[in-house]
Amino acid sequence: MPLLHSTHRALLPSRARVLLNLFSSSPSSFQVETMVKLRFTASILLLLSAIANVALAATVKDGLLPNGNFELGPKKSELKGTEVIGRHAIPNWEVSGFVEYIESGHKQGDMLLVVPEGYYAVRLGNEASIKQRLNVTKGMYYSITFSAARTCAQEEALNVSVTPDSGVLPMQTMYGSDGWDWYAWAFQAEFEVVDVVIHNPGVEEDPACGPLIDSVAIKILYPPKMTSKNLLKNGDYEEGPYMPNTTWGVLIPPNIEDDHSPLPGWMVESLKAVKYIDSDHFSVPHGKRAIELVAGKESALAQTVRTIPGKQYTLTFSVGDAGNACIGSMVVEAFAAHGTAKIPYESKGTGGYKRAVLKFTAEATRTRVVFLSTFYHTRTDGSLCGPVIDDVTLLSVRSPLRL
Numbered sequence: 001m002p003l004l005h006s007t008h009r010a011l012l013p014s015r016a017r018v019l020l021n022l023f024s025s026s027p028s029s030f031q032v033e034t035m036v037k038l039r040f041t042a043s044i045l046l047l048l049s050a051i052a053n054v055a056l057a058a059t060v061k062d063g064l065l066p067n068g069n070f071e072l073g074p075k076k077s078e079l080k081g082t083e084v085i086g087r088h089a090i091p092n093w094e095v096s097g098f099v100e101y102i103e104s105g106h107k108q109g110d111m112l113l114v115v116p117e118g119y120y121a122v123r124l125g126n127e128a129s130i131k132q133r134l135n136v137t138k139g140m141y142y143s144i145t146f147s148a149a150r151t152c153a154q155e156e157a158l159n160v161s162v163t164p165d166s167g168v169l170p171m172q173t174m175y176g177s178d179g180w181d182w183y184a185w186a187f188q189a190e191f192e193v194v195d196v197v198i199h200n201p202g203v204e205e206d207p208a209c210g211p212l213i214d215s216v217a218i219k220i221l222y223p224p225k226m227t228s229k230n231l232l233k234n235g236d237y238e239e240g241p242y243m244p245n246t247t248w249g250v251l252i253p254p255n256i257e258d259d260h261s262p263l264p265g266w267m268v269e270s271l272k273a274v275k276y277i278d279s280d281h282f283s284v285p286h287g288k289r290a291i292e293l294v295a296g297k298e299s300a301l302a303q304t305v306r307t308i309p310g311k312q313y314t315l316t317f318s319v320g321d322a323g324n325a326c327i328g329s330m331v332v333e334a335f336a337a338h339g340t341a342k343i344p345y346e347s348k349g350t351g352g353y354k355r356a357v358l359k360f361t362a363e364a365t366r367t368r369v370v371f372l373s374t375f376y377h378t379r380t381d382g383s384l385c386g387p388v389i390d391d392v393t394l395l396s397v398r399s400p401l402r403l
């Protein structure tokens with residue numbers, strides 16, 4: 001059904017306008033009658049298309065967006081080579097600018113383009129964007145997850161927006177080994193109907209240079225609260241973005257400029273991302289989700305908590321490895337107030353963890369808790385990896401509810 005709606009919306013009103021234009025010079029009475037009929041038909045079609053527009057914005061469910069994997073493509077007549085002709089040519093999506101519909105195995109020079117999910121993906125050229133309208137719940141938090149790959153050597157960035165929020169996801173660093181990385185971003189819905197837009201702001205010499213996009217998914221985020229058992233929110237990292245069925249996890253990019261984190265409670269600081277991993281594909285110390293610190297000192301995971309100056313606190317956490325063949329001598333550094341802890345961990349790359357503690361005295365009414373990896377680590381295939389942290393608990397030392 002969405003395919004039909006989209007086609008109607010894209011083609012019929014404009015086709016009716018073209019027909020009307022045929023009669024635009026010195027019309028006979030027959031032609032005037034036809035024009036009136038056509039105009040009537042055109043308005044009915046516009047009305048239908050308005051209804052179709054509403055129907056298109058289906059209420060979102062956790063998981064892939066409608067045609068979020070781009071497996072439904074344009075008709076042959078709506079493609080010029082790989083270039084998508086017509087704003088509504090890709091079912092459920094609206095495109096603008098130089099957007100290409102790429103089939104897996106497509107050759108570009110001597111490079112073979114591979115698609116991470118299914119057989120098709122889109123490529124956003126300079127200033128190109130894809131957009132999908134969604135029915136959401138005003139006030140709720142959502143995360144958007146998608147996969148992206150660079151296709152040229154130039155630095156690339158992607159702009160993700162849901163009015164009035166927007167964020168730039170830098171893509172200079174390739175984290176995985178096959179070129180594809182999954183990224184997460186988050187927004188708070190300020191309207192009942194929103195447009196999710198992924199835009200390539202780049203201006204490259206070659207208009208075909210631009211990132212490939214696939215597997216666009218959404219998930220409602222329930223902002224966790226501080227509890228009597230933990231002064232940190234989401235200390236176990238169980239609340240986070242949609243996790244695709246991939247062995248690569250999802251990158252949580254630095255979100256210095258954004259208000260909303262796809263990893264509720266936590267901020268990724270510095271320049272690079274941390275990776276969100278799940279127990280279906282990785283070794284996770286506790287629960288189903290954890291964080292792999294994949295970018296050494298270039299990325300830090302932080303949370304600010306309310307504290308009482310002069311009071312002593314205990315930060316307890318797990319340090320381990322994801323069981324993903326990331327081997328080496330690792331160190332996780334934890335900071336809070338003037339307290340620091342360096343936790344060494346020997347990773348055989350087969351999974352495992354140990355518990356660690358940082359005791360500190362609060363100096364202010366707010367204390368920033370920060371984790372980072374001292375070293376960079378890579379797997380033999382070249383992908384970035386590192387130590388895992390999970391199950392982080394912060395308690396004041398004299399708390400009666402201390403476990």
Ligand SMILES: [Ca+2]
Nearest residue numbers: 069117118120
């Ligand atoms: Ca696909």
Ligand SMILES: [Ca+2]
Nearest residue numbers: 236286287289
């Ligand atoms: Ca966990």
